[in-house]
Amino acid sequence: MSEAPMIAIEGLSKTYASGFTALKNVSLTIDRGEIFALLGPNGAGKTTLISIVCGLARASGGRVTVGGHDVVTDYRAARSLIGLVPQELTTDAFETVFDTTSFSRGLFGKPPNPAYIEKVLTDLSLIDKRDSRIMTLSGGMKRRVLIAKALSHEPAVLFLDEPTAGVDVELRRDMWRVVRQLRDAGTTIILTTHYLEEAEEMADRIGVINRGELMLVEEKTTLMRRLGGKRLTIELAEPVAAVPDMLAPYGFEISADGRKLVHSYDASGEGSAIAPILAALAGTGLAVKDLGTEESTLEEIFVGLVGGKS
Amino acid sequence: MNALSLNIHAIRAIYRFEMARTRRTLLQSIVSPVLSTSLYFVVFGSAIGPHMNEIAGVSYGAFLVPGLIMLGLLTQSISNASFGIYFPRFVGTIYELLSAPVSPLETVIAYVGAAATKSTLLALITLGTAALFVDLRIDHPFWMVAFLLLTAVTFSLTGFIIGIWADNFEKLQLVPLLIVTPLTFLGGSFYSIDMLPPFWRTVTLFNPVVYLVSGFRWSFYGHSDVPVGISLGMTFVFMLICLAVISWIFRTGYRLKR
Ligand SMILES: Nc1ncnc2c1ncn2[C@@H]1O[C@H](COP(=O)(O)OP(=O)(O)OP(=O)(O)O)[C@@H](O)[C@H]1O
Ligand SMILES: [Mg+2]
Numbered sequence A: 001m002s003e004a005p006m007i008a009i010e011g012l013s014k015t016y017a018s019g020f021t022a023l024k025n026v027s028l029t030i031d032r033g034e035i036f037a038l039l040g041p042n043g044a045g046k047t048t049l050i051s052i053v054c055g056l057a058r059a060s061g062g063r064v065t066v067g068g069h070d071v072v073t074d075y076r077a078a079r080s081l082i083g084l085v086p087q088e089l090t091t092d093a094f095e096t097v098f099d100t101t102s103f104s105r106g107l108f109g110k111p112p113n114p115a116y117i118e119k120v121l122t123d124l125s126l127i128d129k130r131d132s133r134i135m136t137l138s139g140g141m142k143r144r145v146l147i148a149k150a151l152s153h154e155p156a157v158l159f160l161d162e163p164t165a166g167v168d169v170e171l172r173r174d175m176w177r178v179v180r181q182l183r184d185a186g187t188t189i190i191l192t193t194h195y196l197e198e199a200e201e202m203a204d205r206i207g208v209i210n211r212g213e214l215m216l217v218e219e220k221t222t223l224m225r226r227l228g229g230k231r232l233t234i235e236l237a238e239p240v241a242a243v244p245d246m247l248a249p250y251g252f253e254i255s256a257d258g259r260k261l262v263h264s265y266d267a268s269g270e271g272s273a274i275a276p277i278l279a280a281l282a283g284t285g286l287a288v289k290d291l292g293t294e295e296s297t298l299e300e301i302f303v304g305l306v307g308g309k310s
Numbered sequence B: 001m002n003a004l005s006l007n008i009h010a011i012r013a014i015y016r017f018e019m020a021r022t023r024r025t026l027l028q029s030i031v032s033p034v035l036s037t038s039l040y041f042v043v044f045g046s047a048i049g050p051h052m053n054e055i056a057g058v059s060y061g062a063f064l065v066p067g068l069i070m071l072g073l074l075t076q077s078i079s080n081a082s083f084g085i086y087f088p089r090f091v092g093t094i095y096e097l098l099s100a101p102v103s104p105l106e107t108v109i110a111y112v113g114a115a116a117t118k119s120t121l122l123a124l125i126t127l128g129t130a131a132l133f134v135d136l137r138i139d140h141p142f143w144m145v146a147f148l149l150l151t152a153v154t155f156s157l158t159g160f161i162i163g164i165w166a167d168n169f170e171k172l173q174l175v176p177l178l179i180v181t182p183l184t185f186l187g188g189s190f191y192s193i194d195m196l197p198p199f200w201r202t203v204t205l206f207n208p209v210v211y212l213v214s215g216f217r218w219s220f221y222g223h224s225d226v227p228v229g230i231s232l233g234m235t236f237v238f239m240l241i242c243l244a245v246i247s248w249i250f251r252t253g254y255r256l257k258r
Helices: A046-054 A075-080 A097-107 A114-123 A139-151 A169-184 A196-202 A220-227 A274-284 A298-309 B008-024 B026-051 B060-091 B094-099 B104-133 B141-165 B169-185 B198-204 B208-221 B228-252
Strands: A007-015 A021-030 A035-039 A061-066 A082-085 A157-161 A188-193 A205-210 A213-219 A229-236 A252-254 A260-266 A288-295
Touching: A007 A046, A021 A046, A021 A061, A021 A205, A021 A213, A035 A196, A046 A061, A046 A082, A046 A157, A046 A188, A061 A075, A075 A082, A082 A139, A082 B094, A097 A114, A097 A139, A097 B008, A097 B094, A114 A139, A139 A157, A139 A169, A169 A188, A169 A196, A188 A196, A196 A220, A205 A220, A213 A220, A229 A274, B008 B026, B008 B060, B008 B104, B026 B060, B026 B104, B060 B094, B060 B104, B060 B141, B060 B169, B060 B208, B104 B141, B104 B228, B141 B169, B141 B208, B141 B228, B169 B208, B208 B228
Parallel strands: A035 A188, A035 A205, A082 A157, A157 A188
Antiparallel strands: A007 A021, A007 A061, A205 A213, A229 A260, A229 A288, A252 A260
16 A cells, blocks of 8 residues: 555546636656645646645546545545645635634544644644634735644645745745645645745655646656756956857857856766866956856746747 | 445534534524514514404414414525525635535535524524414424424525525525515415415415425414325425435536536
8 A cells, every 4th residue: 555656647637617628638646755846837737636636626537546545436535635725715704713623624524633733723833823713814824724724634645736825934934844844744745836946945856737738747856957957157357259269169158248158067967067167267367257156946947848838 | 434424523513613603693593583573473463463364263373373484494494505505615615625525415414404403493483482472382293393394404405506506696695585485475374375266276286385384384273275295295305306406416516616
């Protein structure tokens, strides 16, 4: 059992009643205990994918299992394993924080356990608000309430659909901390986000989805290495008209104002040319103002991937 | 949890949630039936009643009671149940129910159970208020309670269907206003259908409310417009129709799932 993937999605497709096809033959497996980040622009199909796994939408084709249980035919077993934090802030208004969290636990078939609920509220810094009505909370706190509800029944899989949208830096850090704690406790986590730094920071694996197609799934480190070029930028004190002859063999580009020389290279490559470049640079006798290297961020990788298609 | 066992914790969670909603609005929930019952008795019982003949051996005031209770029971069952399921759809909190390991049967038991509980309580309050105005007699208390519960459940099921079908607040009000209220008023709540000309009597027999009111009134005074067995049978038929519609709703995900 522990060998089987936590989530197996096979050939999933979804065409809405409007005729719009939001998912096209998506296949994906997610292992136990991993943090998987699903990235994609607005309307890519992230929420649709999550909705089908969680039972909010019906698939038009394909099959999904969670913990080995089919989400349609064996929905009770499958859904018992899942906690969902939806993208939209939808909460009751008149219930208290404690009551709404206890309600969720019951809904998922677990006997009452006030001590556990208190622990969840404490972890999410909500314990001071336990008897407050939800409508009196700020947006960020409501977001935490949704997370508390999702965690109330001790799910093995947690879906976070853009958990940090519209959330301040501090709360975002808090959430990352909670997510790490959950991962350490063995929870499988699938999150969607537009904050690429979030995926970079949190995820073990990253999937990129665009226009309903899963374009790539990769270990984060591999992805960074595979697509992550580096750049060496030489800033000159005085502008030059052209790339000096001595640097020409290394493939430099020159900025429009002639003050910057940029060399792109593959960080994973063995024979990086940095040392010979520096030697050649000294040979040119140019006055160097500054020198720096930078890695491409996931954002650039992402824009490169998605940009090519749209 | 095997396939046959019920998710009792979920049923209890939903039921308690719904009853908490009822408690929050308890005062207005109780005030309105007490007030409207009193008004009916002031207008029909005291002002008009003395000018009316006895019907089937009971005073007009006493004759009114079962019909009034039914009127409240139908209206309350439908509005409680339809609101209970419509509201989470409207604000979006329905996502949690849809993503939970809760079967259609459990959902219906919890929502319909809570709505029927509330409307039955209000019916009993109406009965208590009525007892202050007229001398009541209940010949068949067991059947009185049975009709009360059956009707509460059946019309809470109807309300549940309306709450899923409605996609705005107007529609939520439409069915009770345009269908239920006329059917109740024309269903012999305030008169015996024996008092109608033969043609209209026949038309009336297509009105489901006639059977409910008739059976319910029989449990009070031992007199009915239509045989009690038929009343009971018809009530079950309406209930089965509602259950069939609901099972279709869940099978197709109608207005619940995208
Ligand atoms: N109920 C619906 N009926 C018709 N089309 C829909 C429905 N829900 C979503 N869509 C469409 O399906 C596509 C995918 O939507 P989805 O919500 O899955 O995107 P997303 O990746 O979550 O986007 P975002 O980052 O903006 O949340 C969009 O083009 C959207 O307009
Ligand atoms: Mg989305």
